[in-house]
Amino acid sequence: MTARTLMVQGTTSDAGKSTLVTALCRLLARRGVKVAPFKPQNMALNSAVTEDGGEIGRAQAVQARAAGLPPHTDMNPVLLKPNTDTGAQVIVQGKAIGNLNAREYHDYKRIVRRAVLESYERLAARFDAIVVEGAGSPAEINLREGDIANMGFAEAVDCPVVLIADIDRGGVFAHLVGTLALLSESERARVIGFVINRFRGDIALLQSGLDWLERETGKPVLGVLPYLHGLHLEAEDALPSSGGRGFTSGEIRNENEKLRVVVPVTPRISNHTDFDPLRLHPQVEFHFVYPGETPPPADLVILPGSKSVRADLAFLRANGWEAYLLRHLRYGGKLIGICGGFQMLGREIHDSAGLEGKAGTSSGFGWLDMVTVLEPEKQLRNVRGRLVLDDAPVTGYEIHSGLTEGPALVRPFVRLEDRNDGACSADGQIMGTYLHGLFESSAATDAILRWAGLTEPETPDYVATREAEIDRLADAVAAHLDMPAIERLLGIAPREACA
The missing domain is CATH 3.40.50.880 (Class I glutamine amidotransferase (GATase) domain)
Structure with a gap:
C-alpha cells in the first residue's frame, strides 16, 4: 500500500510551512494514523543525527518527534549546509558528498532527484500518510528547471498542495494570488486551498478579504491560524530577530540576579x-x-x-x-x-x-x-x-x-x-x-x-517543554484549520466511522 501524501508549500520563506507540518504530524498521530514528515530538499545549518547514523535538517527531526518517530535520513534526503555565500556542503540521504557552488548544484539536481524519490518511496511503503514540506516558495521561476523542492516534487508524486502565507508580514492576498499567477496551469490545479498564518485581531474584519480571495481564485481558505505568542519550536535555520531578552553593557550584576x-x-x-x-x-x-x-x-x-x-x-x-x-x-x-x-x-x-x-x-x-x-x-x-x-x-x-x-x-x-x-x-x-x-x-x-x-x-x-509546545501548536491548528478536509485528502475515515 502507498501512503497518501499532502504537501505544504509557502508563498515565502518562514511563512509557516515547518510549523504547519509539525502540527499536522502531531494531530494525525493522535488519530492513530501512521504518519511521517518529509522534506525533499532543505537548506539549513541546524541539523540532527538520525537513528540510522545520518544527518537531516533540525525541522524534520522536530516533525518526526511530533509524529512519535525517531528521525530518519529518508525524511530529508537532501540537506544543503551553506559554507560560503555561493556554495554549500551537499548531504544526500544523510551523508556528505562534497561542496558544490550554486551552478554546480543546479547541474547535480538530476542525481539528487533520484535520491529524493527513492527516500519518498521507502517512506510511502512504511506509512499510511506523508506530510511534505516545501522549501522557500514555488514561485521562484528561475529555479523551476529541475525543481525537486516544491512543485517539481508534487508533480513527480502526484500529490495535492496546501499553500500557506504569513499575514503578519503584510500583503497576504498579493502573496497568495501572485504565487498562483506564477505557477503553470497543472501546478495551480494542485493547490487545493490556502492557509493564512499568524493572524491577530478580529476575524470579522478579515472576512471580506477571504471571500474575495475564494471568488478570485476558486479555491477555499482552509484555515486562518492565530498568532501564538511565545511559541517555541526549534528553528529550521533563522536566528531570533533580536539579540536576546536584554541587558545593557553598563549594568553591574549582583549575586541575586540572573x-x-x-x-x-x-x-x-x-x-x-x-x-x-x-x-x-x-x-x-x-x-x-x-x-x-x-x-x-x-x-x-x-x-x-x-x-x-x-x-x-x-x-x-x-x-x-x-x-x-x-x-x-x-x-x-x-x-x-x-x-x-x-x-x-x-x-x-x-x-x-x-x-x-x-x-x-x-x-x-x-x-x-x-x-x-x-x-x-x-x-x-x-x-x-x-x-x-x-x-x-x-x-x-x-x-x-x-x-x-x-x-x-x-x-x-x-x-x-x-x-x-x-x-x-x-x-x-x-x-x-x-x-x-x-x-x-x-x-x-x-x-x-x-x-x-x-x-x-x-x-x-x-524536553517536556518542547513536547508541550508541539501540543499547544497542534491544539491551535485543530481549532482553526478544516481538519476534516485535510483528513479526506489523506483518505482518513471520519471520526464517527472510526468509533
Missing part, C-alpha cells in the same frame, strides 16, 4: 538550537551578540558551532572578540566552546583539503593545548555520558569533521559510554566539547550554571 550568558553570532553559526534551553531558562539572561553589536559583560561566554570554523574564527578576531574574551577571562568569567567553538580554543586548525573553504591553517586562540585537523569523513553520533562537573548525566549528538588531539584532552569535559570527549583548562575556567544538545539535559545544565556562578540553579525539563 546568570548572564553571551553567544557571538558568526556568519556560519550552526546548530544554534543548542542554546534554546538557555534562552528559555528563567534564571538566565541570554544574549546573542550580532555583528556590529558591542559584547556586554557576562558570567559565561559560549563559542557556538560553525560550518566554516577558520572563517568564523577570523571573523571573531576582526570584530574584537579575542580582546573581549581575554578581558572576560582575566576578570574570572567562564568560557565554553561547542564543536567548532571547541576547535577555536586550541592552538591550530588545519584544513589541508579545503573542506570548509580555502585550504590552509589557522592559529586558534591557544587557550587549550590541542590541534584540530579537518577530515572528509564526518563524525555523526547520538551519545550519552557524564560531565566531569558534578558527575551530571548528559545526552547529546556529534556532527563534526575535525579530529582533535593534544595534551589538553587528558582533562576531558565529558566521559561518554565508550570514550572521553572535550577538554578543560588547568585552572577550570575554560571547557570545550563536541557535544551538541548539551543543555537539553537538566542535570547537566544545572552543573554548568553552578560552575559559571549561579548559586542554586533549577533548570526546567526542556
Whole structure:
C-alpha cells in the first residue's frame, strides 16, 4: 500500500510551512494514523543525527518527534549546509558528498532527484500518510528547471498542495494570488486551498478579504491560524530577530540576579538550537551578540558551532572578540566552546583539503593545548555520558569533521559510554566539547550554571517543554484549520466511522 501524501508549500520563506507540518504530524498521530514528515530538499545549518547514523535538517527531526518517530535520513534526503555565500556542503540521504557552488548544484539536481524519490518511496511503503514540506516558495521561476523542492516534487508524486502565507508580514492576498499567477496551469490545479498564518485581531474584519480571495481564485481558505505568542519550536535555520531578552553593557550584576550568558553570532553559526534551553531558562539572561553589536559583560561566554570554523574564527578576531574574551577571562568569567567553538580554543586548525573553504591553517586562540585537523569523513553520533562537573548525566549528538588531539584532552569535559570527549583548562575556567544538545539535559545544565556562578540553579525539563509546545501548536491548528478536509485528502475515515 502507498501512503497518501499532502504537501505544504509557502508563498515565502518562514511563512509557516515547518510549523504547519509539525502540527499536522502531531494531530494525525493522535488519530492513530501512521504518519511521517518529509522534506525533499532543505537548506539549513541546524541539523540532527538520525537513528540510522545520518544527518537531516533540525525541522524534520522536530516533525518526526511530533509524529512519535525517531528521525530518519529518508525524511530529508537532501540537506544543503551553506559554507560560503555561493556554495554549500551537499548531504544526500544523510551523508556528505562534497561542496558544490550554486551552478554546480543546479547541474547535480538530476542525481539528487533520484535520491529524493527513492527516500519518498521507502517512506510511502512504511506509512499510511506523508506530510511534505516545501522549501522557500514555488514561485521562484528561475529555479523551476529541475525543481525537486516544491512543485517539481508534487508533480513527480502526484500529490495535492496546501499553500500557506504569513499575514503578519503584510500583503497576504498579493502573496497568495501572485504565487498562483506564477505557477503553470497543472501546478495551480494542485493547490487545493490556502492557509493564512499568524493572524491577530478580529476575524470579522478579515472576512471580506477571504471571500474575495475564494471568488478570485476558486479555491477555499482552509484555515486562518492565530498568532501564538511565545511559541517555541526549534528553528529550521533563522536566528531570533533580536539579540536576546536584554541587558545593557553598563549594568553591574549582583549575586541575586540572573546568570548572564553571551553567544557571538558568526556568519556560519550552526546548530544554534543548542542554546534554546538557555534562552528559555528563567534564571538566565541570554544574549546573542550580532555583528556590529558591542559584547556586554557576562558570567559565561559560549563559542557556538560553525560550518566554516577558520572563517568564523577570523571573523571573531576582526570584530574584537579575542580582546573581549581575554578581558572576560582575566576578570574570572567562564568560557565554553561547542564543536567548532571547541576547535577555536586550541592552538591550530588545519584544513589541508579545503573542506570548509580555502585550504590552509589557522592559529586558534591557544587557550587549550590541542590541534584540530579537518577530515572528509564526518563524525555523526547520538551519545550519552557524564560531565566531569558534578558527575551530571548528559545526552547529546556529534556532527563534526575535525579530529582533535593534544595534551589538553587528558582533562576531558565529558566521559561518554565508550570514550572521553572535550577538554578543560588547568585552572577550570575554560571547557570545550563536541557535544551538541548539551543543555537539553537538566542535570547537566544545572552543573554548568553552578560552575559559571549561579548559586542554586533549577533548570526546567526542556524536553517536556518542547513536547508541550508541539501540543499547544497542534491544539491551535485543530481549532482553526478544516481538519476534516485535510483528513479526506489523506483518505482518513471520519471520526464517527472510526468509533
